[in-house]
Structure formats: structure tokens, C-alpha cells
Amino acid sequence: MRDFLEDALQHLDAGAGRQQRDRLVELPKRFYTLVEVEERDGAFVVTLDRRVTKTPTGKTVSTSHRDLAAKMQAEWAAQGEYIAPDSMPHVKLINSAVEGGEEAQPALVDEVLKYAANDLLLYRADSPRELVRRQEKVWDDVLVRLARHFSVSFQPTVGILHKEQSPDMLARLRASIAPLHFVPATAMVSVTGLTGSGLLAIALHAGLVDRDAVWTAAHVDEDYQISLWGEDFEAAEKRRQRRREFDAAANVINFLERFPI
Template sequence: MLRNLVRLCNPTSYAVLKRQEGQARRSHFLGNIKAYSTAASERRKFYQDVSIAQGEDGLFEINLDRKKLKTPGGKLFTVPNEAMAIAVATEWDAQKDTLKFYSMHLTTLCNTALDNPTHRDNDQIIRGALKFLETDTVCYRVEDPPEMVELQKNEWDPVLDWIEKRYNVAIGSSYNILGPQIPNKTKDTFRQHLGSYNFWALTGLEFVITQLKSVVLAFGLIDRHLTVEQAVLLSRLEEEYQIQRWGNVEWAHDYDMYELRARTAAGALFVHLSSESSTVKRKLLQD
């Protein structure tokens, strides 16, 4: 990945301007998530042991010592399967003297799915996710310098080719600020595909899309065509150009990169775990 990375300047382009629209949408969505994450950003740890238990309704709960975990909205914190419960419990068990809620992405996504603070249903989430297709990162291209044009072609075109063949759709790319004309058939196909996910999985998938600013890259990641590292690098292609050309504050760049990878990985894991109906024990017996 990024094998053709070269030193380039940072011209203002239609692609950059258009993606700023997608960035604004992403900031709005993430602002809602962050504002509704667990209480404060940090808090002194108040428990010793973390465990999970299955309730009479079949849902799994998280226990901090003898207290049941609750959502910010006051609901009992329950998840649909044992695998999700173990993943969330691991987040809480990994905390040291101070609870760093901003790093507990699975917990935050569960809270969002349980309390649904924006009061949206599946159709509304799907419509919101598909809006990112109109400003998809990989669809907007620069016209110069030539090296950057070539890099975008080499790195983004294979992903576009893959998703068009995978879902039998047409997307394309554009140098125009208006972007490519996405056919209604393509939107309908993606809408139908997203409709196969449950509410929890849609919550996670929208989160991934907002991280990468791309429906194409999010689908590539969820379908395991791309790794987390590949999807993140492809979403940051232009930023990496500028860093190679102008340099960067090393620790800041590394921190941003690791944080984006962590959020993206957590979102992808959340999607897969939300679609898992078997318990861990049952799967072990099957294996």
C-alpha cells in the first residue's frame, strides 16, 4: 500500500473542497456519538472485577464487581450475544487506575445502540450512511500534479473495480466538484444490502463509514477485502502526500493514525459481533 508515494505539493482541488462537505457530515455524526459516550472522558476506577452474565431474556449483561453496568440513559447495559459481552468486558477489564472512556469504542457504540439518543430507525440510518456515497473519498480526484493523479488511480481504482464487480453496480470517479453521477440502481442496490443488517450492525457500519469518509472503503473493510490498515491509509491518501512533502509533527501524526485505526477496527468488530447469533460456548462445541 502506498508503494508509489512521492513528494508533492498541496494544490486546492475540487476533490478537497467536495470532501470537506463529507467531513462536515462526519463531524456532525461523531459529535453526536462523542456527546453521548459514557459520562466523562476520564474517571477514577471504582471496581476490581469484571464479569458477564446471561439474563432470563437471553441477553448478556456486564457486571462491575456486583453492580450491573447501565447506559448513560439509565437502561440496563445488555448486549445480544456472548461474544459482544466478552469484547466489552475486555475493554472495562483493560482499564487501569483511571477509566479512559474515550478509548472504549465498543462500549460507546453499545450505549448508542441501546439508548438511541437521536431516535432513528433502520431506514434513517441507511439514508444517512448512503449520503456519504455522494462525497465518497475515493470518488473525487485531483487533476494535478500528475504524480498525485497517478497515485490515486493506482491505489483507489482497484477498490472501485472490486466493489463494482462485487455488487454489480456502477460508481465511477470524477474530477468535477459535482462528483460522479451515482445511478439510482446503485443506490437501490446498496440500500437493499444495508437493509439486511440489524439496527446494531447498522450503527457500527455508519460509524465505520464516518471514520473513513467512504462507503466504498467501509464495505471493503466489512467484506474483508481490505484490512484496517489498508482502509485507513486509503482514506488518508492525500494527507499522507502532504506529510511526505512538508513533513509532520511525528508524534501527532502517529497518534492520529493509531486513533483512526482503533476507531475503525472497533467499528468493524462491532458490525461483525452484532451479526453473531451464536454464543462462544456453542461455537466451540461446533468446532
């Protein structure tokens, strides 16, 4: 089961370091010309020269949502002479979900709740004052929205020492995502890993904050450091890649909230 979680999160290792490794690995050549979306047996599939796309282990990829199929179609169509998996965040995420299958769903929910119990938003800096104010402004807004929506309370703390959170709070949050289909659950794990916050993933899924607000909240500390020292080129490229993967996961959550794959 842990293999499925690692597969769901493997695309998080993004940016310059991974690009350097990719240059050392021979990418597969593009083997197709025509990329289409077709409706088959009540679902949408992406076809390459009329052949349905499959996961690396041969499982057929399909979805009930045409817009998600269109996203995957666009990624396949955008490939050049070689196929670069890192440029296909929707395809990679859906492949990972299909590989894990339904049996991975409980572990995916557990992963989100594990982060929420020791969440980024709950551990605050004690200085400098400007960073403290930024955390309070951005993170408290998310916590208040969650608290009101789920009728729960949180116990933020200063520093890094573990602070036990209410079992009732965690149970209520679990109940909100426990029914998720395994595909959006995989996307939730991706958002959680990319932001370092299960609470932000749950807030996004519940529609309490939009994706830009989630991304901003996830980078309060990093943005403060950038304001002091400037932005490193490689770190900026890594962050852009992570944002592309985050947006793909947010799309999957949005598309499949009402239309299971």
C-alpha cells in the same frame, strides 16, 4: 433522529484536542473492582461488581456475541483510578447504538448512503501525478470489487464539482445494508465517518476488502502529504486514536454480521 446520528459519530473527534479537553473535565473515579462477563436470558452482559453495565440513560447493555462482550469487559477492566471514556471504543460505540435503538436504524442507513453518493473514492485529484497514481491504484481496486460484487457502475470525476451517481447503483448498495440490525448499522456509520467513505464501509461489511486495506484507502491523500512533509506529532496521535475507534467498529461489524446483538 439526528441526535442519534451525532451520538454515533461523536467519538470521531479524537486525538490531542479532545485529550486536552478531557484534562479540563474531571473524569469519574473507578467505582468497581470485579469485571465479569455473564450470560443472562440468552445474552451476554458485562457486570461491574455483579451489576450489569448500562448506558448513560440507564438502558441495559447486552450482546449475543461473547467476543464482543469480552472486548467491553477488557475495556472496563483496563481503567485505572479514573474512567477515561476515550479508552473504551467498544463500550462507547455499543452504548451509542443502544441509546439510539431500533428507531435510529433507517437514518443510520441513510447516512452511509449519503456519503456513498458523494464518496471520497469518486473525487480525484488532477495533480500531482504521484498522488493521481496512488488514488487510481488504491481506490480503483475498491471500486472494481464493489462493481463486480453488486453489478453496478461508478462515475469518478476529477475535482470537487458534484457528479451525479446512478440511482440504480445507490439502490443496490442500499439493499445490501438496509436489513442491518441497528447495532452494526451504528458501526457502519462510525466507519463511514472515520474514513470519509460510505463505499469503504460497504466494502468492509461485504467482505470485499479487509480493515487494513480500508484504512489505507481512507488515507491515500494524507499519506501522500506525509511523504512530502513528514508527520505531525499531534496529527499522528489523533490518527492512532481514530484507528482504535475504527477497529472497534470493524469488530462490531464482524462479530454481529451473523449474530445480531
